[in-house]
Amino acid sequence: MGKTLDWNAAALAVKTLTAAWQADAPGGAVIGFDANGIRFAQAGGLENLATRSPFTCRSVVRYASVTKHAFAAMVLSHPDAIGLEDPLGRHLPELREPLASVTVGQALDMSGGLPDTRECLTLLGLSVFTETRAPALFDYLCRQTRLNYAAGTEVSYSNTGYRLVEAALARKGLLFHAFIRAAGWQAQAVLDAPEGWNDPVEGLMPGYWHDGTGWQLSAAGLHISASGSMTGSAESLMHWLQALMAGEGRFSGLLERLSQPRRLADGRTTGYGLGLRQTWLGDRTFIGHGGSHPGYKTYFLLDPEAGTGFVIVSNREDTNGYKIALEAMAALNGLPLPTASTALVDGLYVTEQGPWWIAVKGSTVTWLDADESVYEDGDGWVNSRSASSPMRLRMEGSAIVGQVGHVPRRFLPADITACANDLSGRWENGEGASFDIEEGVLVMGIGPVRQRMPLQPLGAGRFLFTLKDGPWTKRVCLHRLGDHHVELVLSRARMIEYRRRR
Structure with missing residues (x-):
């Protein structure tokens, strides 16, 4: 490349961003590396608040969605068993339409419209702590007849x-935990993939989230699946990524295939591949992915051209691994960071029809409960610069126009004067879930976990309410479909319907 890489500048950028990892709190580790090994490593905080042991580059954590590219690697390794163009229904005949016609590739590249299982459970009133098992979850998905x-x-x-493709491979005797243990061993990495939160994993450290007064142990009841089941250390993740970039033996050509841009049905390319997403700095393109479980945050960013990369792992909920990786890569290569933009006017906006809403506050745009930072993109435009949450918007008078998720959208200021009194009554879902609406307040839950959540009007039969669940706070849109028919909408689950009991 001919350009000097400044590892000292990268290490300094990391040190500044991880200053919050104090000796008496949860922490994490960051490794900057190239083909020859570690160029710098930093660790801070504690890996376990009970034993007071310090966090190191060998502390084992949950990688969460960093798992995705590794599972996609397994899929690509078995073309005789499954193909990217295969409809899911070919391998899982119990699935109903339209889920059955989603292809394997679409299921893995975030263009399939498949509703996220965890967010579906949230909209049914089930907590993040509620334990669920794979067979019952699969049966639930087989009952679904709507995509997002x-x-x-x-x-x-x-x-x-990822959950569904994993189930398809398992029927053929191909298990992800066996694949990743063996492939990890070949990469000199100690990796595992437990399916349940309580499954024993050698050396696994607890995760933590802060409730406003102190650190709490994290937990989750959802069967994890290959969408986010991998565990390992910062050091093991580095070795795995080095093997992918080296491309030898079973890893030959794998990174290129995983990161190759995918296409929408109309032929447009996207920045999300198979468990990997593109990141842009200046005129350069890098690849990486993040992961988030309650109490754990992970991120990696690679420059395959130079053979360099950064790994961030953490056992605390508030770590922004993307920011650490981005600023480290920019410092290493002497590239400018994107400039945060406040060109959009703060406020709450909705499309003319449908449950689609955004909230703007400074340089943060919330789309259906998913927060994204936006950056200057020239001529009044702002851009999320995110391959998995693409967004390009600008003001047009009092409206906001542009694209979200590659779909054209026009947002108008919300009508916050509407009334929800005509929604009063008991609302029920076919899965046995229910909630009540009483004088503009939605009431969900039983006994001591019963929540009363005021409905905030958006206009045209749409309302927001805020649901709190352990470390998560969700803003849910209630969208009226008829006099006795509503849907609840989050960014990853947009198809949960309720009907009023007459």
Whole structure:
């Protein structure tokens, strides 16, 4: 490349961003590396608040969605068993339409429209702590008859495609935990893939989230699936990524295939591949991915051309691994960071029809409960610069226009004067879930976990309410479909319907 890489500048950028990893709190580790090994390593905080042991580059954590590219590697390794163009229904005949016609590739590249299982459970009133098992979850998905959007028309993050493809491979005797242990061993990495939160994993450190007064142990009840089941250390993740970039033996050509741009049904390319997403700095393109479980945050960013990369792992909920990786890569290569933009006017906006809403506050745009930072993109435009949550918008008078998820959208200021009194009553879902609406307040839950959530009007039969669930706070859109028919909408699950009991 001919350009000097400044590892000292990269290390300094990391040190500045990880200053919050104090000796008496959860922490993490960051490794900057190239083909020859570690160029710098930093660790801070504690890996376990009970034992007070310090976090190191060998502390084992949950990688969460960093798992996705590794599972996609398994899929590509078995072309005789499954193909990217195969409809899911070919391998899982129990699936109903339109889910059955989503292809394996669409299920893995975030264009399939498959509703996210965890967010579906949230909209049914089940907590993040509620334990669920793979067979019952699969049966639940087989009962679904709606996608979030038509397959191949949008890019929006969901974990369900990975869950379903994993189930398809398991029927053929191909198990992800066996694959990743063996492939990890060949990469000199100690990796595992437990399916349940409580499954024993050698050396696994607890994760933590802060409730406003102190650190709490994290937990999750959802069967994890290959969308986010991998565990390992910062050091093991580095070795795995080095093997991918070296491309020798079973890893030959794998990174290129995983990161190759995918296409929507109309032929447009997206920045999300198979468990890997593009990141842009200046005129350069890098590849990486992040992961988030309650109490754990992970991220990696690679420059395959130079053979360099950064790994961030953490056992605390508030770590922004993307920011650490981005600023480290920029410092290493002497590239400018994108400039945050406040060109959009703060406020709450909705499309003329449908449950689609955004909230703007400074340089943060919230789309259906998913927060994204936006950056200057010239001529008044702002851009999320995110391959998994693409967004390009600008002001047009009092409206906001542009694209979200590669779909054209026009947002108008919300009508916050509407009334929800005519929604009063008991609302029920076919899965046995229910909630009540009483004088503009939605009431969900039983006994001590019963929540009363005021409905905030958006106009045209749409309302927002805020649901709190352990470390998560969700803003849910209630969208009226008829006098006795509503749907609840989050960014990853847009198809949960309720009907009023008459």
